Amino acid sequence: MKITVCIGSSCHLKGSRQVVEQLQYQINQHNLKESVELGGTFCMGKCQQGVCVTVDDKFFSVTPETVSEFFKTEILEKLT
């Protein structure tokens, strides 16, 4: 599974750093380093919906507030 987070200007200002750090933390907590790859990308062209995140090419709009919920429903549950 590959998660990609936009680190472009717009998403950066909307908190992509916190999103990345949260995801890194969660992945470590759940020992998912083997099955989840976390990466960055520049602008996905959907800045209005930032922070832009894709999981295996499926698009999500995430914020620092919703990131743990997103991780639970879209990553953890899909993996088990």
Place this chain on the structure above:
Amino acid sequence: MNNLCTDIGWKSINHAGEQLCGDHVDIVEQDENSTVIVLADGLGSGVKASILSTLTSKIISTMMASGLSIEDCVKTIAATLPICSERGVAYSTFTIIHLINNETAELIQYDNPMAILIRDGKNYDYPKTEMHIDGKKIFRSSVKLQENDVFVAMSDGCPHAGIGIGYNFGWQRDDIIIFMEALANAGYTSKTLSTYLVDEVNKLYGEQPGDDATACVVKIRRREPMNILFGPPSNRNDCDRMMSLFFSKEGKHIICGGTTSTIAAKYLRRPLRASIEYEKSDVPPIAKLEGVDLVTEGVITVNKVLSYAEDYLSGNELYEEWSFRKDGASLICQLLFEEATDINFYVGRAMNPAHQNPDLPINFSIKMKLVEELSRCLKQMGKRIKVSYF
């Protein structure tokens, strides 16, 4: 003609309790390759000294740059300087470094500590000729320039540092030579070298300088072109033209901006890999693209670079942040401030629809302003700047 150029930087500290500095550095560019640098130290400290040194350095630099002889300069100063009512003399010492065609340096020194020349990391004792003008003993030297030559001119506040505190006779010229030999070829800019020297002086004074102290460093270096791409072109069809112009230029290549680097990646047919390593910094991470020396995010990063540039030109206090960190803004600073001498900006004027959101602190006019301000700062650092818009 050769491909050498000069990097000039200086820093002063004031006598404790004074708001004005009695030392003054004046730099006049005679033409593209010739420069006159004057460091003058006015008698005493405070307002009087400041006026004396400002007049002296301004008069000499202007006259020398117009091709007048040193004899004329000295006579003019003697006839013009206001006479101190307490001491009955008009007096300001000076060091002149006249760089001619980036090939020769002519040094003319009157009563300041002898300028130091460090060549290949070692002190180089250049020959001096003594001459007398109006009863003043003036030393004159002519030195053929070599790459990596570092000249250090200073006011007597430097070797007097620490008198009676740390040293009996102050921080002597020989000690300063040893200090500078260690730093001269470590890749620092002149501004940073002068900062290191003056900061050390300040430390030796116990941060209560007993005199104004100034160091002016002139470094002879090879020209180093650098190219920086910022923003996509306003007309989509211009992408290829902009990219081919940018990549055909000699020197390193920096790309700022997410969309811009995506366009470049398409042009180069190479993958663009954004990193998610956040260094100790508030700017977004950098990316990797084969064939490009540095890829960063755009507006936020460049804004940070601008604030570092403004600091560099004033107190140079954030130096230790940007010169060692690995975030996008710091890396750009290292390339532009330390490495580059000739910088070509390729600026795209495309409007990014995502940036027009009123909630965001970035928009098109800010981006154009950033380029203007940054190129103004870089020019002030003595770099040659060319900006092309697309």
